[in-house]
Amino acid sequence: xxxxxxxxxxxxxxxxxxxxxxxxxxxxxxxxxxxxxxxxxxxxxxxxxxxxxxxxxxxxxxxxxxxxxxxxxxxxxxxxxxxxxxxxxxxxxxxxxxxxxxxxxxxxxxxxxxxxxxxxxxxxxxxxxxxxxxxxxxxxxxxxxxxxxxxxxxxxxxxxxxxxxxxxxxxxxxxxxxxxxxxxxxxxxxxxxxxxxxxxxxxxxxxxxxxxxxxxxxxxxxxxxxxxxxxxxxxxxxxxxxxxxxxxxxxxxxxxxxxxxxxxxxxxxxxxxxxxxxxxxxxxxxxxxxxxxxxxxxxxxxxxxxxxxxxxxxxxxxxxxxxxxxxxxxxxxxxxxxxxxxxxxxxxxxxxxxxxxxxxxxxxxxxxxxxxxxxxxxxxxxxxxxxxxxxxxxxxxxxxxxxxxxxxxxxxxxxxxxxxxxxxxxxxxxxxxxxxxxxxxxxxxxxxxxxxxxxxxxxxxxxxxxxxxxx
Amino acid sequence: xxxxxxxxxxxxxxxxxxxxxxxxxxxxxxxxxxxxxxxxxxxxxxxxxxxxxxxxxxxxxxxxx
Numbered sequence: 171x172x173x174x175x176x177x178x179x180x181x182x183x184x185x186x187x188x189x190x191x192x193x194x195x196x197x198x199x200x201x202x203x204x205x206x207x208x209x210x211x212x213x214x215x216x217x218x219x220x221x222x223x224x225x226x227x228x229x230x231x232x233x234x235x236x237x238x239x240x241x242x243x244x245x246x247x248x249x250x251x252x253x254x255x256x257x258x259x260x261x262x263x264x265x266x267x268x269x270x271x272x273x274x275x276x277x278x279x280x281x282x283x284x285x286x287x288x289x290x291x292x293x294x295x296x297x298x299x300x301x302x303x304x305x306x307x308x309x310x311x312x313x314x315x316x317x318x319x320x321x322x323x324x325x326x327x328x329x330x331x332x333x334x335x336x337x338x339x340x341x342x343x344x345x346x347x348x349x350x351x352x353x354x355x356x357x358x359x360x361x362x363x364x365x366x367x368x369x370x371x372x373x374x375x376x377x378x379x380x381x382x383x384x385x386x387x388x389x390x391x392x393x394x395x396x397x398x399x400x401x402x403x404x405x406x407x408x409x410x411x412x413x414x415x416x417x418x419x420x421x422x423x424x425x426x427x428x429x430x431x432x433x434x435x436x437x438x439x440x441x442x443x444x445x446x447x448x449x450x451x452x453x454x455x456x457x458x459x460x461x462x463x464x465x466x467x468x469x470x471x472x473x474x475x476x477x478x479x480x481x482x483x484x485x486x487x488x489x490x491x492x493x494x495x496x497x498x499x500x501x502x503x504x505x506x507x508x509x510x511x512x513x514x515x516x517x518x519x520x521x522x523x524x525x526x527x528x529x530x531x532x533x534x535x536x537x538x539x540x541x542x543x544x545x546x547x548x549x550x551x552x553x554x555x556x557x558x559x560x561x562x563x564x565x566x567x568x569x570x571x572x573x574x575x576x577x578x579x580x581x582x583x584x585x586x587x588x589x590x591x592x593x594x595x596x597x598x599x600x601x602x603x604x605x606x607x608x609x610x611x612x613x614x615x616x617x618x619x620x621x622x623x624x625x626x627x628x629x630x631x632x633x634x635x636x637x638x639x640x641x
Numbered sequence: 642x643x644x645x646x647x648x649x650x651x652x653x654x655x656x657x658x659x660x661x662x663x664x665x666x667x668x669x670x671x672x673x674x675x676x677x678x679x680x681x682x683x684x685x686x687x688x689x690x691x692x693x694x695x696x697x698x699x700x701x702x703x704x705x706x
Contacts (some may be wrong), residue, residue, distance in 0.1 A: 352706045357659060368699040383694035413699040480679035487676075499658060513666055515672035518653050528693030533685050565668060569644075572671035577679050590697025616701040 173201035177337040178638065179396040181247050184340055188246040191235055195246030199228035199290055199341075202248040206293070206338050209641050212319060214311035215332035217253045218261050218294040224248065227290045234288075243401055245288030250339040251520050252327050253294040254301050255281050255385070256374040264376045265297040265326075268497055268504045277592075278374025279409065280343055280385050280402045287401040292339060295329030299509045301378050302326065302490060305563035306506025311558070316639040319607055324354030325458040331358035332386040335606075336641050341398050344388045347378045347486050348479075349552075349583025351386050352595035356552035356608025359597045359637060361625065362388045363395045366616050367590030368413040370399075371406035375491055377488035382587045391635055392596060392625040396420035399618065408454055413617060423619040426630040429464030433624075434545035438475040438552065439582040446555045452599030452605040452607040459547075463627050470545065474537055479581045481534075482588040484519060486505055491516035499523055505513070508563045512576075534590045542614055547624055550582040552608030556601040563584065592618040596625045599635035606637075642681050644674040 176184065176198050203221055208218050231246045254507040256262050256274035263269045271386050277285070285291065296313045304325045313328040315321040316336040323332050327344030331354030334342055346364040355362025363386045370385045377383055387398035397420075404417045424601040431476050439445065440453055491498075491513045499516065502510055542549060566572050586593035591612055598609035611626070613620045629635050645653070650670045654661045661669055685691075 204686040336688075367697045411696065411699065415699070415701060474685070477679070477683055480676065481683055484676060484680050495657075495659075499660075507665075511669050511672065514654070514659060514661055515667070515676065516671045517657065517659055518650065518669075518673055519676060523677055525693060526683075526688070527680055528695065529688050529691045530680075530683060530685060532691040533688060535697075536691075566671060567667060569671045569674065572668070573675045576672050577675035614701070615697065 173197055174205060176201040177205050180391045181340040181389060182391065182397055185244065185247055189241060194443065195228040195231035195235070195290065196225065197506055198246060199224050199248050199292065202292055202339060209336060210338060212314065213316055213332050213336055213641070214296055214308065214313045215309045215329040215336065215338055216250070216293045217263055217296050218291050220260060220291055224292040231288060231290060242287035243283060243397060244341070247289050248292045249284055249289040249338045249341040250291070250293045250295050250333055251281055251343040252330050252345055253298050254297055254345050254376045255343060256282055256376070257294065259289065259381070260294065262294065263310065264300050265309065266299045266504065268501055274374070276374055279406045281374065283402050287403050289341065295333055295342060297328055298326040299506055300494070301345055301347065302374070302509050302512065305508035307562060314560070315557055316641050317359065318603070320559055321605060322357065322560050324357035324557065326350040327354045327388060331355055331360060331404045334358065334360040334390055335639055337638065342388045342392060343385055345375055346384050346386060346587065347382045348482060348587045349581060351388060352552050352583050352593060352608065352610060355388055355595040356371050357557040357606060359394055359606030359634070360388060360390060361395050362386065362595045363399065363618070363622070364586060364593045365399060365618050366592045369403050369412055369417070369616065369618060371409040371412050373406055373408035379489040381489070382486050392594070392622055392629050393421065393424060396424055396622045413616070418619045420619050420622055423623055424626040425623060426625065426627045428460070428462070428624055428627045431465040431547060431624065432545045433460055433465045433467045434470035434541060434548045434590035435467060436475060436548055436550040436582070437469050437471040438473065439550035443582060444554055446601070448556060448601040449551045449554060449607050453609070456598040456609045459628060459631055463631060468605060470541060472537060472541060474534055475585060476580055477583040478534060478588060479579045480577060482584045484523055485531065486587070487516040488519045488524050524562065531588055538589050546613065547620065548612045550610050552582060552595040552610040554580070554582065554602065556607055557607040586612050591615050592621050594621040594625045596628060597637070598632070599634060642677065645670060
């Protein structure tokens with residue numbers, strides 16, 4: 171029997187069918203495993219597929235249902251996590267040959283919480299080396315965009331984006347330092363939430379930058395993201411930088427009523443000189459949809475945004491370089507050459523530069539707060555361009571070229587990472603080449619429920635999230 | 642601020658025990674100069690009066706966020 175239709179519906183819907191005993195966790199898990207076997211050889215979303223343990227877990231979940239035992243919010247749902255999340259007894263590579271044999275003896279808190287809520291781990295997802303961006307080959311197979319395999323699947327939670335878009339997992343987890351959840355979400359046409367920094371535990375997530383790394387859901391719908399956030403958020407004694415604030419029921423807050431909401435459109439990220447025309451068209455249509463929902467939408471400018479990415483990167487990348495110092499000394503050739511050069515350059519940043527960046531962070535935070543005196547929510551395109559073709563950075567010999575490639579990056583994803591606020595990417599259109607485009611929704615710190623509410627309202631009047639690639 | 646030369650960069654790397662291959666030295670020098678120029682060129686009035694933020698607050702409402 172062809173059960174592939176099971177892989178096309180949202181996790182929320184699938185969970186309802188499982189808990190009502192209309193579907194068995196075993197048949198659902200098998201359907202996903204079958205799809206992975208059929209399509210992942212060309213997409214390379216997965217580094218490890220947990221065939222046997224997933225079926226075993228699904229059988230246990232089925233027995234729990236038969237016996238009428240209490241079930242969790244994710245009962246029987248097949249999920250997969252970026253291979254940056256430690257998983258007990260299962261290979262965890264962080265996308266690097268350096269960890270090609272690393273089998274942790276613990277689960278990341280987000281993984282254990284998902285399992286405890288009944289989710290079934292079906293595999294570990296591909297990523298750029300150590301979540302450190304792109305430009306190199308993927309050591310465990312070249313991840314490809316399911317909408318067009320010649321194009322990039324986004325950085326760095328690539329596998330998470332592919333797996334949801336191509337219906338190879340029901341739910342996934344990604345990690346976002348400067349945009350690594352939202353960019354692959356945008357590029358693959360799915361939902362990606364970077365939660366408020368400190369809302370979700372980083373315990374067991376192989377780090378890049380301690381003050382920016384954030385784990386979060388990558389899903390088919392906003393409702394699915396809210397459901398997963400309910401499970402993974404909240405204080406964790408194993409991560410001293412998780413907040414003790416009470417958490418919301420993010421699903422319960424989802425309504426389609428955003429009447430009267432004040433939305434600011436960030437002018438620096440809708441400037442036609444730097445933004446692709448198809449992205450601008452999609453933004454225009456998205457703004458119109460939000461207005462139809464009763465929100466008031468107005469353009470707003472924050473000139474600092476034009477140059478903030480390199481400043482934010484000077485904090486995240488220098489911290490990442492410190493984490494990698496031992497391996498840079500002992501195993502330099504086990505990095506891709508672009509990743510190695512990048513980490514070496516950032517290893518040499520003078521303290522004065524990093525201290526200046528930390529002060530700019532405070533000033534920028536004040537400026538950003540002023541925007542919220544007038545607006546509840548700020549929006550922008552998630553990325554200035556649709557996905558580009560897969561390319562590898564081989565060698566940069568001119569300073570101008572280096573400036574173009576590494577210095578003049580004006581990324582809409584960095585501001586939220588810099589100030590630690592929630593930012594949601596949802597699909598809002600397609601380019602003329604048929605590649606997805608994402609809308610980014612940001613709010614004040616710990617207003618994750620608000621960004622999800624706006625995203626959900628948008629999805630009640632649009633159909634972009636239901637589009638799937640032909641695989 | 643003048644750009645660092647490849648020789649400067651090599652000395653800097655050696656000072657923290659890192660070895661940069663000759664074939665990579667020029668590119669790393671360019672990358673480093675671009676980063677430093679980007680942050681050094683960022684201007685904000687009275688920046689010295691803003692204390693650094695090592696990490697975002699874990700409470701709602703701090704700094705208006």
